[in-house]
């Protein structure tokens with residue numbers, strides 16, 4: 001498994017994944033799917049990546065600096081954190097352990113920056129499978145918080161809690 005930068009040639013695939021029920025239900029109302037704008041934005045506070053298993057794209061990962069992200073989606077948040085979004089494209093690839101591998105690669109990338117203290121996640125309150133998935137990876141529930149249009153549970157993994 002590798003993570004590589006998402007490019008404009010990935011837009012049709014990302015749009016297709018956006019039509020999937022598990023993606024729509026998992027991501028909630030905050031996912032706007034404006035992929036052209038997102039992938040053309042070369043701001044240094046975030047990056048979009050495609051996970052490839054043996055050369056086949058299987059999922060998407062976004063890493064942002066929540067204090068510097070331009071819409072201030074996370075509200076008042078401390079510096080030196082990262083926030084991650086993750087999903088798998090095809091339903092046939094769910095539950096195969098790919099998400100765990102993708103998230104470990106994303107966490108390695110986040111914590112490779114020695115300034116990064118912790119990583120945040122914001123699953124919707126309804127996304128119980130994602131809560132379990134994140135807890136298995138060592139994330140701890142912090143608070144329930146309204147983020148954008150969604151009622152979310154905020155999870156956090158400290159640098160010390162990441163096995164690497």
Ligand SMILES: CC(C)(COP(=O)(O)OP(=O)(O)OC[C@H]1O[C@@H](n2cnc3c(N)ncnc32)[C@H](O)[C@@H]1OP(=O)(O)O)[C@@H](O)C(=O)NCCC(=O)NCCS
Nearest residue numbers: 022026086087088094095096097098099100123129132133
């Ligand atoms: C959350 C997600 C990335 C986990 O990756 P994964 O490779 O499926 O996870 P793993 O194989 O490591 O673990 C098994 C998990 O697969 C997930 N899963 C399996 N089938 C699923 C389905 N039909 N729909 C949603 N999730 C499913 C569950 O979280 C399951 O955990 P559980 O057995 O405790 O319910 C992936 O399920 C996904 O893309 N879900 C939809 C989008 C989403 O909710 N993203 C997170 C937004 S915060």
